[in-house]
Amino acid sequence: MLRLARQGRAAQDEEIGRAAHPLLLILSRERSERVEGRTTPTTMADNDNIDFTEAQFQRYARHLILDEVGEAGQAKLMAAHVLVVGAGGLGSPMLLYLAAAGVGTIGVVDDDVVDLSNLQRQIVHPTERIGVPKVESARATLAAFNPEVRVETHGTRLESSNVEALVGAYDLVADGSDNFATRYLLNDTCYRLKKPLVAASLAPFDGQLSTFKAYLGPPHPCYRCLFREPPPPDLVPRCETAGILGAVAGVMGTLQATEVLKELLGIGKSLSGTLLLYDALRASFHRVRIPRDPGCPTCGI
Numbered sequence: 001m002l003r004l005a006r007q008g009r010a011a012q013d014e015e016i017g018r019a020a021h022p023l024l025l026i027l028s029r030e031r032s033e034r035v036e037g038r039t040t041p042t043t044m045a046d047n048d049n050i051d052f053t054e055a056q057f058q059r060y061a062r063h064l065i066l067d068e069v070g071e072a073g074q075a076k077l078m079a080a081h082v083l084v085v086g087a088g089g090l091g092s093p094m095l096l097y098l099a100a101a102g103v104g105t106i107g108v109v110d111d112d113v114v115d116l117s118n119l120q121r122q123i124v125h126p127t128e129r130i131g132v133p134k135v136e137s138a139r140a141t142l143a144a145f146n147p148e149v150r151v152e153t154h155g156t157r158l159e160s161s162n163v164e165a166l167v168g169a170y171d172l173v174a175d176g177s178d179n180f181a182t183r184y185l186l187n188d189t190c191y192r193l194k195k196p197l198v199a200a201s202l203a204p205f206d207g208q209l210s211t212f213k214a215y216l217g218p219p220h221p222c223y224r225c226l227f228r229e230p231p232p233p234d235l236v237p238r239c240e241t242a243g244i245l246g247a248v249a250g251v252m253g254t255l256q257a258t259e260v261l262k263e264l265l266g267i268g269k270s271l272s273g274t275l276l277l278y279d280a281l282r283a284s285f286h287r288v289r290i291p292r293d294p295g296c297p298t299c300g301i
């Protein structure tokens, strides 16, 4: 399928005069065959530190053939502890992709139960789990997708009394919450505990995404550098009242999962210092630079 996709992309590039060199496709295929051909543990002799099982070689084959991931990167993912806040519209695709990618330990925080009106976008929950706590529903779905992943459920609301213990137990936090109180609490706590925070938010046809690592010092901003204070509660529409095109949550949660994986692997360009905006009706993305605010109450001097 990967090969077909690459050939399709090559064909598309050709139409606009930028054809991929056929040699690149051949090299990709050779790498793919090399990984798929690894059928015995003796083939792992080139890396004594990583003991992948045969099933893991097959499950993660499309990661292992990538120079940017490879065995060392996959081992990093398998050793990682990620906290996903909210098992809703953003959390659902995030949880699915993080589990599929083999992120070893995934914490899920949510104090809600599955409701019929959630199912239009919260794709980690099937109809049969209406009335079940979302964290339990998510754990059952993820176990079916990838039983190797450890899912830690926290059926509670994040509050100032429990946030440090929860955040402190993980390497990275992904905020898929739907309220400003949680967003600011996570920003301030992640800054204090020096944890990367990948945060997304949704509007009916739009989404925003960024990564916050202000603990690294300037020029990295925090969320309060961008929006110092929460807006008044009566001005904040939520999915329940404002509505949302379900697939928009899927786009943003999937982008968020991608940024989480990039941060864990240490590859590509981090979104720290950049706000990525998605406009579904225009089918467009744009980026806005976020400067660090020296007067920020969280990360300012």
Ligand SMILES: [Zn+2]
Pocket (backbone or CB within 6 Å): 214, 221, 222, 223, 224, 225, 226, 293, 296, 297, 298, 299, 300
């Ligand atoms: Zn700040």
